[in-house]
Amino acid sequence: MTTSASTSAPVFGALSSDNSSNGGESGLIVARHLDYTVPVGSQSLKILNDVSLEVSPAEVLAIVGPSGSGKTSLLMLLAGLERPTGGDITLNGQSLSGLSEDGLAELRRQAVGIVFQSFNLVPSVSALDNVSLALEIARPDLKLSECRTLAREALEEVGLGHRLEHRPSALSGGEQQRVGLARAMAARPRLLLADEPTGNLDQETGARVIELMFSLARKHKTAIILITHDPVLAKRADRMLTLSKGTILPPGTGAA
Ligand SMILES: Nc1ncnc2c1ncn2[C@@H]1O[C@H](COP(=O)(O)OP(=O)(O)O)[C@@H](O)[C@H]1O
Ligand SMILES: [Mg+2]
Numbered sequence: 001m002t003t004s005a006s007t008s009a010p011v012f013g014a015l016s017s018d019n020s021s022n023g024g025e026s027g028l029i030v031a032r033h034l035d036y037t038v039p040v041g042s043q044s045l046k047i048l049n050d051v052s053l054e055v056s057p058a059e060v061l062a063i064v065g066p067s068g069s070g071k072t073s074l075l076m077l078l079a080g081l082e083r084p085t086g087g088d089i090t091l092n093g094q095s096l097s098g099l100s101e102d103g104l105a106e107l108r109r110q111a112v113g114i115v116f117q118s119f120n121l122v123p124s125v126s127a128l129d130n131v132s133l134a135l136e137i138a139r140p141d142l143k144l145s146e147c148r149t150l151a152r153e154a155l156e157e158v159g160l161g162h163r164l165e166h167r168p169s170a171l172s173g174g175e176q177q178r179v180g181l182a183r184a185m186a187a188r189p190r191l192l193l194a195d196e197p198t199g200n201l202d203q204e205t206g207a208r209v210i211e212l213m214f215s216l217a218r219k220h221k222t223a224i225i226l227i228t229h230d231p232v233l234a235k236r237a238d239r240m241l242t243l244s245k246g247t248i249l250p251p252g253t254g255a256a
Pocket of ligand 2: 072073
């Protein structure tokens with residue numbers, strides 16, 4: 001829609017000199033000048049202020065920042081789960097602002113996997129069913145038997161081939177998050193969004209989950225936006241951005 005020449009704030013991305021195609025954007029996901037304000041009683045609270053970023057295909061971006069800086073809100077916008085009050089996001093060359101709720105859900109199903117801090121597994125069904133149910137929703141073109149085969153493969157890929165019939169409560173935290181990872185990756189999204197995925201795990205287990213996430217992403221050429229409090233994990237990403245009070249700090253000025 002617009003070119004970078006007309007922007008008023010810097011876009012801290014990997015492709016800033018190569019955005020001539022695809023309507024001016026060549027990143028897998030490009031966010032420009034996002035504002036996010038929510039009503040609180042009779043007032044309004046500005047959570048994000050002029051946030052711009054872009055992530056290339058297969059790139060791993062870490063976002064760090066103190067609690068309350070707006071990281072989860074940013075991830076919700078990038079996932080199309082909430083709409084920004086200003087600015088725009090393009091995913092796979094498609095502007096999210098022009099999409100209906102159904103259109104957003106469809107794009108999300110096709111292109112995005114999400115891993116949550118609290119795993120968000122369905123407690124009453126097995127690991128296999130958790131992954132298979134997500135695939136049935138993401139890939140209505142597949143038969144049930146195909147979904148189950150892919151779900152089994154996704155769980156084997158995260159080392160849980162021997163835990164297919166276990167319910168989440170019978171799995172350790174690290175195992176539950178590996179189910180979460182298998183579920184997020186089973187439909188082969190181009191973008192994986194992870195919001196403090198190691199926040200409920202001890203450091204060693206968390207590091208192993210991240211290692212697995214990075215190696216799966218490399219194998220399947222999936223881009224990752226990883227929100228983390230852990231500077232050691234963040235430094236393992238290709239690039240790191242720091243969010244502070246709803247604004248992205250210029251490179252080199254952040255903590256961590
Ligand atoms: N829907 C909402 N209504 C009101 N305040 C919110 C809402 N969502 C987030 N906030 C506030 O916005 C700020 C940023 O929240 P959040 O994005 O969760 O930050 P982080 O993930 O970095 O901890 C916090 O002060 C939080 O309380
Ligand atoms: Mg958060």
